[in-house]
Amino acid sequence: MSIIYLIRHAQASFGQANYDRLSDLGQCQAKILADHFQALDLEFDAIYSGGQLRHEQTLAAYLKKFSKPENAMPPVHKTDAFNEYNSENILKTLIPEMIRDDAAFETDVTMMLADKRSFQTVYEKVMRKWINSENPANNLGTWKTYSNRVRTGLDEIMASAGAGKKIAVFTSGGPISVCVQKALSLSDGNTLQLTWQIMNTSITRLKYSGNQMALFGFNDVTHLEIAKDEQLLTYR
Structure with missing residues (x-):
């Protein structure tokens, strides 16, 4: 079995002229997430990222924490398949x-x-x-086109990563909800409702073998809850 870690970006700049960059709080959330992965000694066999700046900045905190001479970091695959809808x-x-x-x-x-x-x-x-x-x-494009793009990206990861791997995907709430939709056969309406619940830097895990996939964990923000600061618990 392999595990895909779907990681929602840290808080972006809601209400600002450029939403697509992390806020100061978001930078803090991203660092806490990276510290959490380090505490778990969690290193990934493959890393994927959406192409939006908030994805890249959240990933950057992880790379900064783990990029050391003794660590052979896997290459980062940037793909629009895990971009958020516009x-x-x-x-x-x-x-x-x-x-x-x-x-x-x-x-x-x-x-x-x-x-x-x-x-x-x-x-x-x-x-x-x-x-x-x-x-x-x-x-604008349709929801169907958008969700098919995400599903194709997920299928490509499952086909290429191999068995017994840990794969990270730094992305947004929309793609995460579509991946969960695929795992649980949710309706589009229920998938949209699920999107509103996905928190910044949350971790959703999917287990898969071949083309069989199951939800293994959803919207985990234990790393933020441990800090005992409610300001860290954000949805946008």
Whole structure:
């Protein structure tokens, strides 16, 4: 049996002009995660990373901790298969359309950046519309295309890594939820709901042999909980 460790990136810069970089808290979370792996003496046989900066920065903390002359680090495979969907474009495209259909929706939209609950309300409604759209506007791409991309990336890892391996994938909540969907045969709607629960630097583990796969652990943030600082426990 081999194990794939799906690692969600540390906290990014929510509400800033450039979301795709770690916040100061995110840098701290990434270091705690790397320290945790070191304490477990956990070294990976293969490492994969999505191509977004927040993935790379979270991975960098691990590489900094383990990159020593006596450690032969495996190469890092960067792949767009584990990139997050472009939520900014989805929001910008679908929100105006949804306001035209429901004027009351604009109230939550005007408050979404100042109020976390309003943001989540808007975000969930928009994402539900997107995953149920077969032909979304402005070439957004479909949920099906996105999830198939992630599944293909996961299948390629399973086919190439071999038996008895430990593989790390530094990615985002969306790809992690799709991988769990594949393992548990979840509906698209339930998969979307699962996405909201995936915490920053959480570890989700999949065991596999051949093309058979099972969920072995989900959304583990023990490394953050040990610090006994609730500010470290974040979703975005």
